[in-house]
Structures are given as structure tokens and as C-alpha cells.
Amino acid sequence: MNTKMRNFLKKISLKHTLKNIIIDDENHLLKLFFKDLNFLFKKELLVRDRSSGRRIHIPLKNNTCFIPLQELSELTDDGNLDFYFIGYIAGRSLKKRIAFNTNLKQAQFIDESTKREYKIRKTVKNNLTIHSTKTSFKQKVQELKVIGNNFYLNGSIEDLDNKKPESAEIIFKRRDTNKFVGFTLEFNKGMAKGRFNYSGIVYLDKFNSALVVNSRWDAFLQLRNIKNEVVYRKPINLQSYSDFKNEEDRFLLNIPNTDEFLTSLYATMGLNSLALWYTDKIQFDKTYQIAKGKTVFNETADNEPLDNKMVFFESFFGKNYSGNPKYVYEELIGNPNFKDYTFVWSYSGLNPDDIPGSPVIVSRESEDYYRYLAKAKYWVSNIIFPVKRKREGNVYLQTWHGTPLKKLGFDIDIEGPETLARENFYIESRNWDYLIAANKYSSEIFERAFKYNKEILEYGYPANDLFYQEKNEIIQTTEEIKAKLGIPSNKKVVLYAPTWRDDEMAGSWEHTFELKFDIDNFYNKLGDDYVLVLRMHHLVGDALVIKDEHQSFIYDCSKYDDIQELYLIADLLITDYSSVFFDYVNSKKPVLFYAYDYEKYKDNIRGFYLDMEEELPGPVLKNGQELLDAILNIEEVKEKYHERYLTFYEKFCSIEDGNASKKVIEKVFKQ
Incomplete structure (x- = not known):
């Protein structure tokens, strides 16, 4: 029996829902109640001690299994008991873990007769396990x-x-x-x-x-x-x-x-x-509001059906109308096949009227947020949702938000805020049905760093479709964005978009940042020809004060919703360890890497996937004077890094063709 046929038979013969699991103290039994079972095939329950391999087989009667607690107590001294269905088809056996229904509660109890403590748990892969240990x-x-x-x-x-x-x-x-x-x-x-x-x-x-x-x-x-x-x-x-x-x-x-x-x-x-x-x-x-929201989510999920024509969008925790979710959304609302769909945006930014179409707009702090999240068949996010429960029938599209330079998830060895978030992302990734990647390099990292084994859509990023419009469209869009920001049309734009530092936390997810170059010097040398657009990371607090004399030179666009539009108007990008340059290279315009703390960041904070000084499509600059000189001599820099830039583009951007959004729609949102 080949693997594909075996998996198919497991899917149809061992499909199940664990409806309830209770302890019968009076009769000293563990009772499991199931529904949605297929009785065309003979099956039984297997309980196995994960460490020793000791096991017991329990018959299934009328969707129910009764397990004597005395038998459970003899399986392990102190260990995890895993539960499986065993199915028998044409003389062969198939085995599948019992899934933990998200409606169930994790619990613990003590059986006085066997003097054992049992903890009913959900594994990170959403399966049932019970920890059994001796207690006094x-x-x-x-x-x-x-x-x-x-x-x-x-x-x-x-x-x-x-x-x-x-x-x-x-x-x-x-x-x-x-x-x-x-x-x-x-x-x-x-x-x-x-x-x-x-x-x-x-x-x-x-x-x-x-x-x-x-x-x-x-x-x-x-x-x-x-x-x-x-x-x-x-x-x-x-x-x-x-x-x-x-x-x-x-x-x-x-x-x-x-x-x-x-x-x-x-x-x-x-x-x-x-x-x-x-x-x-x-x-x-x-x-506390998130906890109340989870209650609303659970009540809605338990009492209302999924809306098969509802899509829920969120970008960067609802702070922006931006990123890949934005461009997937705009592709959907422009497609007549989805004219009768309800679109919901989680958004708490300053410009809700800028969101086209007629979406329902909800705040992450509201009960409506959780109510709509529970009802929507489709979820689209580029970070993480506050609930871990996923309803049967949900389709979760994780778009992500960049090609990784810094190490992610389980690739990080050094302790810090990112490692604290690792488990959350791992649990979240169990719910993803599709994950978008911009290149093969990203796909390989995502599989390993998130321990992700479902479908990766290696289509390029929907947000990067913007770079592949017709030339006249790009020129027109650039002029419109500059006018909206008040940037003179005759000025070139330097975009400075640094990352946040894991070691610059001032409190709980509050961060500090200050510019590490001489603004007065930059203004004196560049102010006639350039403007400097600042785009700080969304985790960095707004702590910069711009002097009055620099108002015509510096534009703080940290709260501008869509960085993709800032890429479009920028003639030159300055960044450090942020993944923004991977997207920006689609524009084929120059990039400078201002890494004043390079040695510290590389060795002590998170580490990189690439050798910055050997593989990046621009120079790594260590102080403000080097950075200023590179801007003033940008044509020489472009010439020097021309071949490396082309090699980089081929590796990381070559699958981008302006059609990522269309490909995602066709794959995920099935009619």
C-alpha cells in the first residue's frame, strides 16, 4: 500500500471528533465520547505510554470508550499517555492520533484509589495526551x-x-x-x-x-x-x-x-x-479584554455556523492597512466572483476611509472583532491572531511579512523577546493552511523555523505586485504618493527603514530608538537635492523629535500605513537588519546597509542567515560619515555592487511577476 493511498484510507476510516472526556469517580473509569465516526471499518482505541511503549487496547462501543483507571495507572510511573485509533482494513492496520477537540477543557484530577494525578492536555499538534504521575x-x-x-x-x-x-x-x-x-x-x-x-x-x-x-x-x-x-x-x-x-x-x-x-x-x-x-x-x-473576547469567540463558534462567504483580514495586529493582506484584499474586491462576499478588516489606524470597498471595520479591542473572527471561513494575517482555537472548516492564509535575514523561531539560539514568542508562533502555525513565501530560500527557512509541514505558496509576495505595474502606472502612483505626503516632486527620496533591536526594550514590548548619525550634517550636505523619509519599525515607540529647521528635509512616515508605497517613491533605501530590502530590490534601485552595531547584533542578539558583508546587494557601513559618503557617491556604489545586485535579485526576487495576488486567490479562495 503506497503512502498516498494509506493516508487517504486513514483520513476516511479514522476521521473522528472527541466530543467529551470525563472521569467517573464512582466507577473509577475514564470515559471518552466520540462523534463523526465511520463504522464501515473496524476500529479500537489504543493508549500508549510515550516513553516505555507499554500499551492497552480498548474496544469501542456506541461511540464510547470506557478505560479503567487501574489499567491506566499500570502503563507508566510518570509519563505521557497518547491516544490513537487503530483501524483494520483488508487485513491491514492503520493508526491515527486522537485529536483534541478545541471545545474541550484541559483539566487535571486525582484518583484516590490508585493515588495518581492525571492531567488532560492538548499537545502542540492539537492531539490528546494525558500526563499520569504518582501523587501522595x-x-x-x-x-x-x-x-x-x-x-x-x-x-x-x-x-x-x-x-x-x-x-x-x-x-x-x-x-x-x-x-x-x-x-x-x-x-x-x-x-x-x-x-x-x-x-x-x-x-x-x-x-x-x-x-x-x-x-x-x-x-x-x-x-x-x-x-x-x-x-x-x-x-x-x-x-x-x-x-x-x-x-x-x-x-x-x-x-x-x-x-x-x-x-x-x-x-x-x-x-x-x-x-x-x-x-x-x-x-x-x-x-483582560482579550480574555473577554475569547469568551465571545467561543460562544459564537459554539452557536453560529461559519459564513462561507466571509473573509477576515488583519495586518500587523490591526495597526495598518498594509502588507500582503492589503493586496490580497484588493485583488478580491476587484474580482466579480467575490462581489457577494463580506470582507472584515481589523483596523485601529488613523485612516479607515482609505480602505476601499465597503468592508466591516472592527477594532482588536472590541467584541465584534472576536464575533466576526469566529464566523469567518477565511482568515488572512501576516502576524498572529489572539485566539488559538480554529473551527472546523476555517481556512487560514498566513501571508507573512518579509524574506528573513535575521533568524526566526526555532533557529534562534540566544534567549530574548524573540525566543519568548517562539512557542506562540509554533502553536499558531499549527492552524495555518497556507503560508506564502517570496522565494525558495524563505520556504526552506519557514519549514524549519516554524516546524511547518503544510502547503507553502511560493508565488512571490502580493505586496510586491506593485513593482511590476506598467511604467506609466508606477510614475503616476509615485506622483500621487509624493503629493499626499507633501514631498516636492523635484526632490529625490532617501528612505531610512531600520529594524528594532531585541536589546533596546524599555518595558513590555516598548522599545527605544534614536538616530545614529548627524542630522545637521546630512541636512547641510543633502538638503538641496534630497528629502529623508523615516519609517521606524512598528515595535519602536514614536520618540523622535524633529527640529524646526529640518522640517523641510525630514518626513516622519513611521505611521504611514503602507511601507510598500514608500518603497515606490524612494530613490534609495537605507536599512540595517530589517527584511525590507528583500522587497525593495524588486524596484532595482540601490540599497545601503547602515549597521553601526553590526558585531554586537550578529554575535549577541539574534544572528543572520546570510553573510552580510559577502552576500548583500550593497555596502555595509559602520558609521555616519561612511553612510553620508555613500549617498553622495551613489552612482559609484551602484556600479561597484552591480554584479552582486543582479545575483541577489535572481536568487530572491526572480519569481516575482506581478501576479502573486491572482495566484493566491485562485488557490485559496475556492468557489
Whole structure:
């Protein structure tokens, strides 16, 4: 049986939906309920310990499997149990992992008869797994409340293994530094043998300077015996405290520390364990609104059908009408086959009237955002959505936003903000159905860095179609954009578009930046013939102050929605480690690389895929004077780098032909 036929048979014979999974405490059973099963083929459930390979086979009856907890307990001492369907067709067997239905809740429970703790989990590939481990205690939080400027909690402990605890503590562990802060709890025997009560106050003053903005701390219950030995230390489980029906219910208690900052106790996703978060109120409000939005998304997904003629667009977290999503959208609204479609744009920028057509416009902070996201069959984004749940029938087109120079995802070895985002992108990429790439080089990196194994559309970028219009159209568009920005038609344009630095964070996703060349000198030498257009990265705060005497020379277009239009008017691009030059080379105009911190960035921050000094289509300049000299002698620079430029264009831009948007539409939006 060849691979293609085998995969086809698996798809039709082992298709399933895990409707529910529950624990029957009274009968000591794990029960799995399925729907959408194909009963033309014989099948059974297989449970396998991931480490040892030990397994049990369970018959399937009336869409249900009952698994004795005693049998589960014998599979592993401390490990993950994976679940499969085994199908039998013509004397052959086929195997497929049980998928975790996104309607299900991750949970944990303790079976007193086998003295084991079970954690029902979703893997990063959206499959079911259960972690099984031996435990000696069963814990339960009874009460959480605020007392003054501190938190109070009490709960109970059941001693399942006669460990005879004598004292209890609550330990907070900071996630990024592993720093610990502990508090002694009152610990008393309960009414029944082997049952204990604990209570205590978490004094925020004890955290001292370690309670920094956006630090997160996980809470552990720690028990000691009469010899002061630690006999138990596990995250404080809140599952019995609340069912967290709504996502925003996870934020349990808040203490305002100042007018600007607060400390929040909340239940983590997945583990439902207690955690503490110190943050500013603006960030908390945003996070809380996202949680409320997820509740709206779930309610809509559970109660309303997908709209097969609705497309939801977002570019750079809704900050811009720009990028590949913009050009896919404009291709769609210009195609009569999609005249009866509803288009929704996530947009919070300054110019909603600039979006053509008649789209529904929603803000990322609104409930409508999540309602429309849940209803739309098609999703188009170039970054990441705030929800990880994807409905059956959703089609997710990830357009991405550039050819990578800096390392991405799992290619990054150095710790920092990018590595913290890595897991989010990995989880997000499990939902992508299509990913656009501008060249073969990008495809290979995306597959590895995102661990992505679905379809890559190597068509070029829709946003780069702009460079391949008829010459007269380009001239007309250039004149219109210059007029809109107030740039004199007789002035040449130098576009400066640097990246953000991973090491210049001033707070939570707030960054600092200052120009690293002498503006006065540039103005004196270039002001008669050029204007300087600044386009700072979207993660860099707007902190630049332009002197009055430079107003006619410097144009700050950092908030201009579409950088693609700035490429069109630019006669010369200056960048550093940003991927913008890969797109700009489609214009066949010169590029200068101003890399004043090259050695530091290359070795200590993220690292590059290319050798900048050997492979880039322009010089790497290390100081402001070198940069100014290169601009003043740009024709000599063009001549010197002519051959390298052509080689670079052939490798990274040669598949661009102005038809990427059309190709994407034909592939993704099937009629």
C-alpha cells in the first residue's frame, strides 16, 4: 500500500471528533465520547505510554470508550499517555492520533484509589495526551480574597499515602529568573484522619525589588514532614475552585499598587494553576479584554455556523492597512466572483476611509472583532491572531511579512523577546493552511523555523505586485504618493527603514530608538537635492523629535500605513537588519546597509542567515560619515555592487511577476 493511498484510507476510516472526556469517580473509569465516526471499518482505541511503549487496547462501543483507571495507572510511573485509533482494513492496520477537540477543557484530577494525578492536555499538534504521575496528596483551594494590600488564601489537603505532613508553605517562582519568594502557612489537622487545612497571607512587600513590571510568578504548595523534609511540592491547583466557564474568570483578584500598576492573581491556561502577575493597568486591561473576547469567540463558534462567504483580514495586529493582506484584499474586491462576499478588516489606524470597498471595520479591542473572527471561513494575517482555537472548516492564509535575514523561531539560539514568542508562533502555525513565501530560500527557512509541514505558496509576495505595474502606472502612483505626503516632486527620496533591536526594550514590548548619525550634517550636505523619509519599525515607540529647521528635509512616515508605497517613491533605501530590502530590490534601485552595531547584533542578539558583508546587494557601513559618503557617491556604489545586485535579485526576487495576488486567490479562495 503506497503512502498516498494509506493516508487517504486513514483520513476516511479514522476521521473522528472527541466530543467529551470525563472521569467517573464512582466507577473509577475514564470515559471518552466520540462523534463523526465511520463504522464501515473496524476500529479500537489504543493508549500508549510515550516513553516505555507499554500499551492497552480498548474496544469501542456506541461511540464510547470506557478505560479503567487501574489499567491506566499500570502503563507508566510518570509519563505521557497518547491516544490513537487503530483501524483494520483488508487485513491491514492503520493508526491515527486522537485529536483534541478545541471545545474541550484541559483539566487535571486525582484518583484516590490508585493515588495518581492525571492531567488532560492538548499537545502542540492539537492531539490528546494525558500526563499520569504518582501523587501522595490531593489539594483544594477553598478561598481567595484581598486583605488590605495583600492576598489571603486557605484550602485543604488530603494525605493519600500516609506522608504525615507537619507544615505548609506557599512558594512563588518567577518565570524568567527562577527567583523564589516563600510564605509560611498556618497548618492544622482537619476533622477526619489524613485531612489538613492551611491558610495564610501573601505579603507583596516581601517580593521587594523582584516584583518588576510584567514579572509573572507561579505558586506552589510545599509540605514538610516532622524532619523538615519536603514531601510535596506542586503548583496550586484551582480546578476545584472554579470551572472558568468564561476566559475572563481566570483573573481572580487585583490589588492596585499605584495609580499606574497592579498585582493580579489569576489561573493559568491549561494547568489551571495559581499565578501572580505584576503589570501596568493599561497592559492588564488589554489582556483582560482579550480574555473577554475569547469568551465571545467561543460562544459564537459554539452557536453560529461559519459564513462561507466571509473573509477576515488583519495586518500587523490591526495597526495598518498594509502588507500582503492589503493586496490580497484588493485583488478580491476587484474580482466579480467575490462581489457577494463580506470582507472584515481589523483596523485601529488613523485612516479607515482609505480602505476601499465597503468592508466591516472592527477594532482588536472590541467584541465584534472576536464575533466576526469566529464566523469567518477565511482568515488572512501576516502576524498572529489572539485566539488559538480554529473551527472546523476555517481556512487560514498566513501571508507573512518579509524574506528573513535575521533568524526566526526555532533557529534562534540566544534567549530574548524573540525566543519568548517562539512557542506562540509554533502553536499558531499549527492552524495555518497556507503560508506564502517570496522565494525558495524563505520556504526552506519557514519549514524549519516554524516546524511547518503544510502547503507553502511560493508565488512571490502580493505586496510586491506593485513593482511590476506598467511604467506609466508606477510614475503616476509615485506622483500621487509624493503629493499626499507633501514631498516636492523635484526632490529625490532617501528612505531610512531600520529594524528594532531585541536589546533596546524599555518595558513590555516598548522599545527605544534614536538616530545614529548627524542630522545637521546630512541636512547641510543633502538638503538641496534630497528629502529623508523615516519609517521606524512598528515595535519602536514614536520618540523622535524633529527640529524646526529640518522640517523641510525630514518626513516622519513611521505611521504611514503602507511601507510598500514608500518603497515606490524612494530613490534609495537605507536599512540595517530589517527584511525590507528583500522587497525593495524588486524596484532595482540601490540599497545601503547602515549597521553601526553590526558585531554586537550578529554575535549577541539574534544572528543572520546570510553573510552580510559577502552576500548583500550593497555596502555595509559602520558609521555616519561612511553612510553620508555613500549617498553622495551613489552612482559609484551602484556600479561597484552591480554584479552582486543582479545575483541577489535572481536568487530572491526572480519569481516575482506581478501576479502573486491572482495566484493566491485562485488557490485559496475556492468557489
